[in-house]
Amino acid sequence: MRTYVSFKNIQKTYDGDRLVVKNLNLDIQEGEFLTLLGPSGSGKTTSLMMLAGFETPTQGEILLKDTPLHSLPPHQRGIGMVFQNYALFPHMTVAENLAFPLSIRRMNKSDIKEKVDRVLDRVKLTALADRYPAQMSGGQQQRVALARALVFEPKLVLMDEPLGALDKQLREHMQLEIKALHESLDLTVVYVTHDQSEAMTMSNRVAVFNDGIIQQMDSPSDIYERPQNTFVAQFIGENNTLVATQSGMDGDYYLATLDDGTILHALKVRPSSPGKKISLCIRPERIRVNANPLTAGSEQVRARIQQFIYLGDHVRMMTEVAGQSSFMVKLPASEIQPHWKPGTELMLSWQPEHLRALDVIVTH
Numbered sequence: 001m002r003t004y005v006s007f008k009n010i011q012k013t014y015d016g017d018r019l020v021v022k023n024l025n026l027d028i029q030e031g032e033f034l035t036l037l038g039p040s041g042s043g044k045t046t047s048l049m050m051l052a053g054f055e056t057p058t059q060g061e062i063l064l065k066d067t068p069l070h071s072l073p074p075h076q077r078g079i080g081m082v083f084q085n086y087a088l089f090p091h092m093t094v095a096e097n098l099a100f101p102l103s104i105r106r107m108n109k110s111d112i113k114e115k116v117d118r119v120l121d122r123v124k125l126t127a128l129a130d131r132y133p134a135q136m137s138g139g140q141q142q143r144v145a146l147a148r149a150l151v152f153e154p155k156l157v158l159m160d161e162p163l164g165a166l167d168k169q170l171r172e173h174m175q176l177e178i179k180a181l182h183e184s185l186d187l188t189v190v191y192v193t194h195d196q197s198e199a200m201t202m203s204n205r206v207a208v209f210n211d212g213i214i215q216q217m218d219s220p221s222d223i224y225e226r227p228q229n230t231f232v233a234q235f236i237g238e239n240n241t242l243v244a245t246q247s248g249m250d251g252d253y254y255l256a257t258l259d260d261g262t263i264l265h266a267l268k269v270r271p272s273s274p275g276k277k278i279s280l281c282i283r284p285e286r287i288r289v290n291a292n293p294l295t296a297g298s299e300q301v302r303a304r305i306q307q308f309i310y311l312g313d314h315v316r317m318m319t320e321v322a323g324q325s326s327f328m329v330k331l332p333a334s335e336i337q338p339h340w341k342p343g344t345e346l347m348l349s350w351q352p353e354h355l356r357a358l359d360v361i362v363t364h
Contacts, residue, residue, distance in 0.1 A: 006028075032189075100148070227239075244264065264301070288348070290347050
């Protein structure tokens with residue numbers, strides 16, 4: 001794969017004081033589906049808008065196929081764009097909405113009709129060509145917005161929270177549809193969302209933003225299984241955090257001592273030194289209850305049940321470990337024992353590689 005888009009030392013401020021995007025260096029590969037994921041105000045949408053041409057970088061440059069974009073207005077960049085609010089013209093029919101980006105490119109009428117008919121067929125909207133946006137459902141309008149972004153056959157499509165207004169079932173259906181279009185049309189897609197499951201479902205790579213900085217960029221599986229800091233671990237999926245004191249080393253592991261004296265092995269991810277408080281993270285589904293006999297090499301802690309949260313196919317069991325509450329264990333509903341009640345003490349265990357020492361906690 002070759003690099004298709006490059007952000008080089010990009011910074012963006014709106015008020016001359018606070019940086020919304022901080023020294024962004026990012027290469028997007030041709031044909032990939034890259035999702036910019038993060039909370040509101042993290043810089044992901046601003047980064048997308050700078051690529052689209054609706055915002056101007058305060059510093060740095062953006063290259064498209066090695067060509068600087070700063071002097072090109074949005075309509076000359078050859079980029080398809082899909083917005084959350086659809087941005088359809090209410091006084092135009094579906095066909096007229098799709099024809100608009102072609103007419104401003106001064107195509108002749110027969111070519112316009114051919115391209116509009118082709119994209120309508122691709123997104124299964126041929127029967128709705130003469131309807132107006134107000135006569136369609138949200139899902140249909142989103143399809144029109146997607147078709148309009150594809151009608152002039154761009155190789156790069158940008159999507160800003162495009163499914164945010166849809167209900168859960170329709171949103172999941174459209175995720176699969178967009179993913180299929182990406183693969184069948186050989187598109188490069190840059191997708192912005194704050195929805196982690198959307199990012200995990202659709203992307204080749206995910207860039208997790210916070211405070212104007214990419215915290216980690218990786219495949220969905222690596223982001224989930226191997227988070228590089230506590231923010232990523234907490235933002236992607238469900239996660240438990242334990243605070244411990246680093247009390248030594250054992251190969252690739254720190255020895256981490258909890259407040260009750262329990263010593264655990266935690267995989268070294270971030271540098272630390274003895275005596276420092278460190279943040280340990282583990283996914284709830286990696287934890288086993290009363291594993292007896294224990295698997296060789298597994299870690300074990302004492303816990304007290306606080307409450308059960310029933311979710312159909314599984315149960316979240318909230319526990320207290322070493323004085324730290326809300327330590328979650330995710331179990332199949334069939335594994336919950338009748339004698340387990342709030343206040344019951346039991347042992348929890350896991351394999352040491354699943355406990356990650358992510359951040360040193362700064363104390364004042």
